[in-house]
Amino acid sequence: xxxxxxxxxxxxxxxxxxxxxxxxxxxxxxxxxxxxxxxxxxxxxxxxxxxxxxxxxxxxxxxxxxxxxxxxxxxxxxxxxxxxxxxxxxxxxxxxxxxxxxxxxxxxxxxxxxxxxxxxxxxxxxxxxxxxxxxxxxxxxxxxxxxxxxxxxxxxxxxxxxxxxxxxxxxxxxxxxxxxxxxxxxxxxxxxxxxxxxxxxxxxxxxxxxxxxxxxxxxxxxxxxxxxxxxxxxxxxxxxxxxxxxxxxxxxxxxxxxxxxxxxxxxxxxxxxxxxxxxxxxxxxxxxxxxxxxxxxxxxxxxxxxxxxxxxxxxxxxxxxxxxxxxxxxxxxxxxxxxxxxxxxxxxxxxxxxxxxxxxxxxxxxxxxxxxxxxxxxxxxxxxxxxxxxxxxxxxxxxxxxxxxxxxxxxxxxxxxxxxxxxxxxxxxxxxxxxxxxxxxxxxxxxxxxxxxxxxxxxxxxxxxxxxxxxxxxxxxxxxxxxxxxxxx
Amino acid sequence: xxxxxxxxxxxxxxxxxxxxxxxxxxxxxxxxxxxxxxxxxxxxxxxxxxxxxxxxxxxxxxxxxxxxxxxxxxxxxxxxxxxxxxxxxxxxxxxxxxxxxxxxxxxxxxxxxxxxxxxxxxxxxxxxxxxxxxxxxxxxxxxxxxxxxxxxxxxxxxxxxxxxxxxxxxxxxxxxxxxxxxxxxxxxxxxxxxxxxxxxxxxxxxxxxxxxxxxxxxxxxxxxxxxxxxxxxxxxxxxxxxxxxxxxxxxxxxxxxxxxxxxxxxxxxxxxxxxxxxxxxxxxxxxxxxxxxxxxxxxxxxxxxxxxxxxxxxxxxxxxxxxxxxxxxxxxxxxxxxxxxxxxxxxxxxxxxxxxxxxxxxxxxxxxxxxxxxxxxxxxxxxxxxxxxxxxxxxxxxxxxxxxxxxxxxxxxxxxxxxxxxxxxxxxxxxxxxxxxxxxxxxxxxxxxxxxxxxxxxxx
Numbered sequence: 001x002x003x004x005x006x007x008x009x010x011x012x013x014x015x016x017x018x019x020x021x022x023x024x025x026x027x028x029x030x031x032x033x034x035x036x037x038x039x040x041x042x043x044x045x046x047x048x049x050x051x052x053x054x055x056x057x058x059x060x061x062x063x064x065x066x067x068x069x070x071x072x073x074x075x076x077x078x079x080x081x082x083x084x085x086x087x088x089x090x091x092x093x094x095x096x097x098x099x100x101x102x103x104x105x106x107x108x109x110x111x112x113x114x115x116x117x118x119x120x121x122x123x124x125x126x127x128x129x130x131x132x133x134x135x136x137x138x139x140x141x142x143x144x145x146x147x148x149x150x151x152x153x154x155x156x157x158x159x160x161x162x163x164x165x166x167x168x169x170x171x172x173x174x175x176x177x178x179x180x181x182x183x184x185x186x187x188x189x190x191x192x193x194x195x196x197x198x199x200x201x202x203x204x205x206x207x208x209x210x211x212x213x214x215x216x217x218x219x220x221x222x223x224x225x226x227x228x229x230x231x232x233x234x235x236x237x238x239x240x241x242x243x244x245x246x247x248x249x250x251x252x253x254x255x256x257x258x259x260x261x262x263x264x265x266x267x268x269x270x271x272x273x274x275x276x277x278x279x280x281x282x283x284x285x286x287x288x289x290x291x292x293x294x295x296x297x298x299x300x301x302x303x304x305x306x307x308x309x310x311x312x313x314x315x316x317x318x319x320x321x322x323x324x325x326x327x328x329x330x331x332x333x334x335x336x337x338x339x340x341x342x343x344x345x346x347x348x349x350x351x352x353x354x355x356x357x358x359x360x361x362x363x364x365x366x367x368x369x370x371x372x373x374x375x376x377x378x379x380x381x382x383x384x385x386x387x388x389x390x391x392x393x394x395x396x397x398x399x400x401x402x403x404x405x406x407x408x409x410x411x412x413x414x415x416x417x418x419x420x421x422x423x424x425x426x427x428x429x430x431x432x433x434x435x436x437x438x439x440x441x442x443x444x445x446x447x448x449x450x451x452x453x454x455x456x457x458x459x460x461x462x463x464x465x466x467x468x469x470x471x472x473x474x475x476x477x478x479x480x481x482x483x484x485x486x487x488x489x
Numbered sequence: 490x491x492x493x494x495x496x497x498x499x500x501x502x503x504x505x506x507x508x509x510x511x512x513x514x515x516x517x518x519x520x521x522x523x524x525x526x527x528x529x530x531x532x533x534x535x536x537x538x539x540x541x542x543x544x545x546x547x548x549x550x551x552x553x554x555x556x557x558x559x560x561x562x563x564x565x566x567x568x569x570x571x572x573x574x575x576x577x578x579x580x581x582x583x584x585x586x587x588x589x590x591x592x593x594x595x596x597x598x599x600x601x602x603x604x605x606x607x608x609x610x611x612x613x614x615x616x617x618x619x620x621x622x623x624x625x626x627x628x629x630x631x632x633x634x635x636x637x638x639x640x641x642x643x644x645x646x647x648x649x650x651x652x653x654x655x656x657x658x659x660x661x662x663x664x665x666x667x668x669x670x671x672x673x674x675x676x677x678x679x680x681x682x683x684x685x686x687x688x689x690x691x692x693x694x695x696x697x698x699x700x701x702x703x704x705x706x707x708x709x710x711x712x713x714x715x716x717x718x719x720x721x722x723x724x725x726x727x728x729x730x731x732x733x734x735x736x737x738x739x740x741x742x743x744x745x746x747x748x749x750x751x752x753x754x755x756x757x758x759x760x761x762x763x764x765x766x767x768x769x770x771x772x773x774x775x776x777x778x779x780x781x782x783x784x785x786x787x788x789x790x791x792x793x794x795x796x797x798x799x800x801x802x803x804x805x806x807x808x809x810x811x812x813x814x815x816x817x818x819x820x821x822x823x824x825x826x827x828x829x830x831x832x833x834x835x836x837x838x839x840x841x842x843x844x845x846x847x848x849x850x851x852x853x854x855x856x857x858x859x860x861x862x863x864x865x866x867x868x869x870x871x872x873x874x875x876x877x878x879x880x881x882x883x884x885x886x887x888x889x890x891x892x893x894x895x896x897x898x899x900x901x902x903x904x905x906x907x908x909x910x911x912x913x914x915x916x917x918x919x920x921x922x923x924x925x926x927x928x929x930x931x932x933x934x935x936x937x938x939x940x941x942x943x944x945x946x947x948x949x
Contacts, residue, residue, distance in 0.1 A: 002861055015881075015883075018888070022892070027806070027834060034801065042818075
């Protein structure tokens with residue numbers, strides 16, 4: 001019987017060997033993957049086991065941490081003025097994961113980032129608890145407040161940039177939400193979270209309209225069309241008459257006419273006058289004359305059709321489509337399939353204001369270790385040059401005319417040079433839905449060009465004509481610009 | 490029985506008893522769990538747990554008493570099995586106590602487990618004292634068969650727990666897992682039965698395609714056992730027990746007959762049976778599905794299977810340290826019983842888990858060595874049967890929890906919480922020690938032969 005016994009011994013040895021190989025596979029080969037699996041609750045337990053680092057605006061933290069005793073998490077996230085800052089910070093919730101800066105910089109905020117290795121090692125030896133680092137943003141607290149308060153109860157978004165660096169100064173979206181309400185994991189938190197979801201709240205308070213929502217840009221896009229005309233040499237003098245009939249029949253159509261809003265002097269108007277009164281006929285024809293290819297190329301220089309604009313929170317892709325001639329003419333006045341995020345239109349204003357140089361927009365200036373060492377510092381980067389400096393000058397003078405004596409007079413600031421453009425974008429089939437009111441602008445002081453703004457307001461049901469942008473959106477833009485200029489002094 | 494003469498480990502010279510080796514190992518088997526216990530306390534509360542002294546004395550006493558008993562009643566027994574069993578039991582108590590510190594896992598179970606362990610050790614001592622020779626068990630071959638059948642069938646009449654009917658519930662007294670005891674009793678029956686029938690099974694066969702095909706009538710018993718194990722699977726929805734008994738029978742049949750054909754038949758029958766049952770038994774289908782998709786979410790929630798995998802993965806190479814893991818995330822009672830290895834894997838890491846698995850491997854190989862050394866066929870068969878059952882159980886449980894094979898509802902011997910299991914396994918080790926004592930005991934010196942005297946040349 002000993003021969004089979006020896007074989008049974010080998011068989012039993014193989015069983016144990018199989019177990020050993022399996023545990024090596026699970027605990028060594030698959031270990032990291034299992035350890036960091038999003039459904040592995042240990043990840044969240046770790047994240048909330050120490051006070052999280054903070055997101056800083058103008059030297060003050062807009063986030064905080066508080067201890068909790070519900071469940072297995074020790075700390076919970078808190079937010080100051082959560083509704084105002086939510087489009088910047090995003091949320092970090094024990095039960096519902098996190099997003100935006102809270103998610104993208106989680107390793108720094110939690111303290112597990114590789115760049116914090118040194119401070120972690122010191123903590124290990126001194127017996128201190130692991131600490132999280134801070135995220136220092138570029139935002140301007142006063143500008144943000146002006147933007148958020150200006151939007152008030154209406155639905156919309158504001159983006160303000162520093163044209164010289166690309167730093168984001170204001171990023172507001174309304175209606176907003178307070179991330180504190182669902183930072184924990186209680187039933188109350190779950191109710192608050194569910195109430196904010198799109199299916200329960202058609203206003204989508206959790207949608208970051210400033211970065212993630214695209215709108216037809218309407219007449220504000222005429223800046224891009226004017227830029228294309230100058231850059232491609234279609235017109236060189238903004239005060240020279242253009243060849244523009246009123247009404248203008250769209251190319252390749254049998255009598256589909258493009259008209260203007262109201263009785264404005266558009267026939268063969270110069271580009272300056274056309275922009276001043278927002279002539280659809282003039283810019284529609286410019287777009288048609290240049291053709292889809294050139295229009296698209298210019299729009300792309302301003303940042304359209306780029307799905308990789310990371311602030312670091314990724315902005316939705318703004319679209320200038322490849323289209324047929326009549327559609328391309330409509331796209332030239334910001335209609336048809338043309339779509340832009342508020343950030344995109346702020347970038348347009350910013351590029352013009354910065355002498356034709358578009359800076360990459362960003363909102364994280366520094367990542368700071370718990371011991372206050374800077375682990376990452378942002379340096380402003382040039383993204384593209386949509387305009388030659390002399391052409392940028394020309395567009396600026398046109399935009400300044402709009403504010404001085406055109407549709408954008410509501411944005412005037414005494415003692416400051418302001419350039420802007422209004423817009424009212426139709427949407428819905430046959431223009432049946434309420435239009436979007438737009439305003440983009442920049443302000444110049446003796447010291448430079450500190451701010452460019454884009455404002456969009458959805459569903460302004462009282463005003464359907466082109467005045468809407470100037471009436472509703474321009475005052476908000478003015479408020480934001482004033483706040484930035486006041487902060488400069 | 491040619492093998493008797495080839496067993497060379499036995500001689501008339503006195504083999505070293507190795508009792509002092511056993512004593513030295515037992516010291517470690519007590520000290521390691523004590524250190525682990527203190528470690529848990531320090532990690533959880535920052536202080537040495539209040540029960541540390543009591544636990545040390547208790548475990549030391551258990552080890553000391555068993556050692557003295559073995560020294561007196563089984564002096565030539567294998568020196569490794571007792572320390573390994575003691576160490577596994579001690580570590581099991583520490584892990585259960587460690588999980589008792591998690592309020593979310595319900596009431597404390599370590600005190601009861603200590604009580605059951607003491608009862609198990611008492612049974613172990615009783616066996617060594619009163620079972621002077623394992624061959625006595627041979628007398629109870631057919632009684633064993635009836636007892637085993639009763640033990641296996643009884644749970645059908647009691648309510649199932651967590652989808653498997655493997656419990657006998659006595660109101661007011663608690664519950665019993667008869668399968669654990671049945672495993673020993675059935676090994677006794679198989680050993681006795683096969684010892685008698687093995688020649689018939691081995692020799693009366695036809696040769697076909699290089700395999701010895703058994704006669705139809707000899708195929709009877711294997712078919713009966715096969716049917717029985719399938720019935721356990723169907724009526725008690727207990728994959729583990731079913732696999733264990735069938736595997737045990739095939740292994741013992743192979744050892745008894747030395748015919749590879751029995752293994753082939755065994756594998757074919759078990760594979761066929763498993764596939765057939767899996768076809769209509771939803772419980773088994775769920776287990777297989779969970780095995781193939783361990784991390785799948787069910788109704789948006791993380792399953793126990795996934796939680797166990799996360800435990801293992803998060804432990805990594807060296808583990809989080811005792812008391813510092815989160816295996817409590819595996820909800821319910823299972824973390825202390827079926828899933829106890831997940832806690833081991835998470836808190837002492839790959840290193841610790843491999844250590845525990847190697848301890849099981851060592852115990853198994855010492856068991857088979859006992860079978861090799863045994864001088865009588867019944868002892869050989871019984872030893873290999875008990876060891877085989879133990880090995881299969883370890884493989885089925887550990888393989889199930891780590892995702893090597895589908896999960897079955899069985900407990901890790903000695904380590905996991907469960908009274909029946911710990912008592913039965915102490916009894917199992919007791920019988921193995923008795924067999925090994927008999928095997929390693931030096932043969933009595935031959936009496937001076939009177940015939941020899943007659944033929945001596947007497948020189949004047």
